[in-house]
Amino acid sequence: xxxxxxxxxxxxxxxxxxxxxxxxxxxxxxxxxxxxxxxxxxxxxxxxxxxxxxxxxxxxxxxxxxxxxxxxxxxxxxxxxxxxxxxxxxxxxxxxxxxxxxxxxxxxxxxxxxxxxxxxxxxxxxxxxxxxxxxxxxxxxxxxxxxxxxxxxxxxxxxxxxxxxxxxxxxxxxxxxxxxxxxxxxxxxxxxxxxxxxxxxxxxxxxxxxxxxxxxxxxxxxxxxxxxxxxxxxxxxxxxxxxxxxxxxxxxxxxxxxxxxxxxxxx
Amino acid sequence: xxxxxxxxxxxxxxxxxxxxxxxxxxxxxxxxxxxxxxxxxxxxxxxxxxxxxxxxxxxxxxxxxxxxxxxxxxxxxxxxxxxxxxxxxxxxxxxxxxxxxxxxxxxxxxxxxxxxxxxxxxxxxxxxxxxxxxxxxxxxxxxxxxxxxxxxxxxxxxxxxxxxxxxxxxxxxxxxxxxxxxxxxxxxxxxxxxxxxxxxxxxxxxxxxxxxxxxxxxxxxxxxxxxxxxxxxxxxxxxxxxxxxxxxxxxxxxxxxxxxxx
Ligand SMILES: Nc1ncnc2c1ncn2[C@@H]1O[C@H](COP(=O)(O)OP(=O)(O)O)[C@@H](O)[C@H]1O
Ligand SMILES: [Mg+2]
Numbered sequence: 001x002x003x004x005x006x007x008x009x010x011x012x013x014x015x016x017x018x019x020x021x022x023x024x025x026x027x028x029x030x031x032x033x034x035x036x037x038x039x040x041x042x043x044x045x046x047x048x049x050x051x052x053x054x055x056x057x058x059x060x061x062x063x064x065x066x067x068x069x070x071x072x073x074x075x076x077x078x079x080x081x082x083x084x085x086x087x088x089x090x091x092x093x094x095x096x097x098x099x100x101x102x103x104x105x106x107x108x109x110x111x112x113x114x115x116x117x118x119x120x121x122x123x124x125x126x127x128x129x130x131x132x133x134x135x136x137x138x139x140x141x142x143x144x145x146x147x148x149x150x151x152x153x154x155x156x157x158x159x160x161x162x163x164x165x166x167x168x169x170x171x172x173x174x175x176x177x178x179x180x181x182x183x184x185x186x187x188x189x190x191x192x193x194x195x196x197x198x199x200x201x202x203x204x205x206x207x208x209x210x211x212x213x214x215x216x217x218x219x220x221x222x223x224x225x226x227x228x229x230x231x232x233x234x235x236x237x238x239x240x241x242x243x244x245x246x247x248x249x250x251x252x253x254x255x256x257x258x259x260x261x262x263x264x265x266x267x
Numbered sequence: 268x269x270x271x272x273x274x275x276x277x278x279x280x281x282x283x284x285x286x287x288x289x290x291x292x293x294x295x296x297x298x299x300x301x302x303x304x305x306x307x308x309x310x311x312x313x314x315x316x317x318x319x320x321x322x323x324x325x326x327x328x329x330x331x332x333x334x335x336x337x338x339x340x341x342x343x344x345x346x347x348x349x350x351x352x353x354x355x356x357x358x359x360x361x362x363x364x365x366x367x368x369x370x371x372x373x374x375x376x377x378x379x380x381x382x383x384x385x386x387x388x389x390x391x392x393x394x395x396x397x398x399x400x401x402x403x404x405x406x407x408x409x410x411x412x413x414x415x416x417x418x419x420x421x422x423x424x425x426x427x428x429x430x431x432x433x434x435x436x437x438x439x440x441x442x443x444x445x446x447x448x449x450x451x452x453x454x455x456x457x458x459x460x461x462x463x464x465x466x467x468x469x470x471x472x473x474x475x476x477x478x479x480x481x482x483x484x485x486x487x488x489x490x491x492x493x494x495x496x497x498x499x500x501x502x503x504x505x506x507x508x509x510x511x512x513x514x515x516x517x518x519x520x521x522x523x524x525x526x527x528x529x
Contacts, residue, residue: 175359175425178319179432180348180376185383189375194361 061243068240069247072228076247079224080255082142083210086149087157091203094119094154098161104170105191107183116162123155127213131220140222148217149210160202161195169194197266204259211255215248270294270330271436271468272318277327279313279492287313288492291327295485297435300462300469302479302500305489306512311472314489315438318470319351320344332435349376352429352467356441358421360428362414366405369413369424370396373431392431399427403457419450426457436468437461444474451475455482476508 034041097115099105106112125133131148138144172190181189218226225248232241272295279288287310295301303311316322318329320336329336334347352373360369374392375383400409403423408416413424422442429437439458443451459482462469473479479486480500488496488511495510496503 169361171355171357171359172361174321175353175355175428176372176375178321178348178351178353178438179373179428180345181372181378181383182345182375182380184380185375185378188384189372189386190361193364197363 058238059242059245060239061246062239065237065240065243068232069243072225072240072244072247075225075228076251078142079145079214079218079226080211080251082146082224083149083214084207086146087153087203087207087210090150090153091157091199091206094157094161095199097154097158098165099187099191101158102162102165102170104166104173105187116158119155119158119162121155122151123159125151125155127152127210127217128220131217135220142221142223144221145214145217145223148221149214152213153206153210157202157206161199164195164198164202165191168198200266201263204262208252208256208259211252269297271297271299271332272470273328273330274314274318275328275330277314277317277324277329279310279317279322280325286492288317288324291489291492291494293487293494293497295436295468295470297468298462298466299484300459300482301471301485301487302483303470303472303487303489304474304476304479304511307474309489310492311489312440313492315440315470315472318438319348319353321353345376349432350435352432352434352437354422354425354429354437354439354442356444358418358425360413360421360424363412365410365412366400366408366416366424366427367393367396367410370400370427370431373428376432396427396431399430400424403427404453417450418446419453422446422450422454423457426454426461430461434467436470439469439471441472441474443478451478458482 033039097119100107101112101115101119103112106115127148130151131144134144134147138147169191172194173186176186176190214224215226215229218224218228219230221227225244229241229244229248232238232244274291274293277288277291278286280286291310291314303314305311313322317324318331318336320339324337327337331347332350334343336344336347339347361372368386371386371388371392374388378387397406397409400406403426405420405423405427408420408424413421416424425442437458442458443454446454455478458469458471461467471479471483480503483500486496486498486500486503487494488507490511490513496507
């Protein structure tokens with residue numbers, strides 16, 4: 001009894017010590033990083049008012065910049081379509097990998113591990129990193145943007161789908177296996193019907209995320225709305241550049257509105 | 268009086284050191300109602316799943332309907348599984364589908380992959396599903412989504428899915444462990460009916476000794492992966508219960524006294 005009590009006290013002491021060490025470590029790392037990069041918090045804060053002032057005097061659309069609106073909308077449309085296309089095609093591939101990768105539905109452990117391994121590699125390379133890698137093969141083109149989004153989404157969605165399948169359908173998969181149903185029958189009668197709402201929800205989430213990153217990827221890949229922004233900004237046409245930002249923000253809000261609506265209906 | 272199911276020298280190891288079953292032997296007659304009891308972790312679920320090869324036994328022999336289950340190839344195994352219905356503690360339904368769709372899932376083992384994938388059922392199968400659901404008292408729920416049902420109703424759908432297979436035997440893994448007493452009684456009464464009226468053999472894992480004693484023709488007691496009792500519920504003694512459940516069985520003996528008295 002006494003032994004248990006003293007061990008408990010030890011555990012609490014140890015936990016407190018751990019927390020203290022962790023906090024100290026964070027402070028230390030922050031200090032080192034700031035010193036190395038010569039980032040001064042005071043200077044950083046001091047530059048904020050100036051930045052705001054600059055924004056107000058330059059960064060708003062004018063009547064003149066509005067004439068560029070059809071052009072911008074065209075680019076935005078391209079970006080939206082590429083994001084959606086990349087996501088949906090990636091979702092299809094991810095579904096196949098997830099079915100072969102999930103413990104509930106894999107054909108065997110070895111092949112399942114390979115499927116999940118491939119997806120993990122793709123997931124751990126960021127979309128922006130993919131864009132840089134793909135620049136070598138495709139150069140600055142919409143294809144670069146498309147594949148960058150595609151690969152990133154594929155990795156992420158495979159992981160999300162595997163978890164969904166394991167969580168939602170492993171019990172009914174077991175039941176259908178016990179009735180003597182064949183593999184593909186089980187997939188179509190149990191896995192897909194039980195997972196479909198979560199799958200759609202993940203795809204919508206991915207579309208939203210991809211539209212956000214498409215802007216950045218476009219900067220790198222030289223296509224779509226990101227490139228349009230880059231062009232206007234570098235040619236010092238700040239008014240039009242600000243219009244691009246507004247179009248992006250409105251589009252993202254609009255897409256989010258739609259996907260929230262779809263989610264409400266299907267779930 | 269031939270045995271429908273014969274389990275001989277069956278052992279199951281998980282990994283290198285977990286021995287879930289060791290040298291299990293018993294046989295079950297056609298139409299018999301058998302309860303398998305034992306503490307959790309005794310190997311009840313593993314035993315049930317070895318019979319229809321949801322889990323592959325490490326060694327031994329299992330004969331069902333004169334077929335050696337352990338020697339079947341994939342196709343033959345699927346065919347044999349259609350003759351064995353299975354019922355689960357957590358019902359294992361596809362929650363988003365309707366009651367009748369879940370019931371018809373019991374027919375999927377008889378279909379080609381194509382018909383199965385698309386869920387094409389004959390008019391006869393649909394009529395049979397409705398008939399079975401009526402018998403189980405689910406006539407009002409036929410077109411409801413399964414996630415709108417109570418636990419007891421879900422389990423009855425589980426039974427319907429098994430019955431539409433026209434099985435020779437039902438394997439039930441803790442069918443009433445998640446249910447309240449009155450739903451439990453309904454489920455156990457249905458299972459007993461199935462065994463008595465339809466002549467279907469029923470194997471039930473239970474952890475309620477009183478229920479097992481009340482409903483079964485035969486009790487199989489397992490502890491630590493070994494059969495420690497196999498016989499009629501009438502002859503079971505407090506000592507037997509002790510052996511099945513280990514040392515914590517003080518209260519159980521009291522319960523059993525009540526049942527024998529009543
Ligand atoms: N998939 C598995 N992997 C490893 N060990 C398992 C697995 N399934 C069951 N076991 C072990 O086998 C033993 C019997 O388990 P189980 O058959 O579920 O018992 P019961 O159903 O009687 O509670 C337990 O010790 C359990 O931990
Ligand atoms: Mg169990």
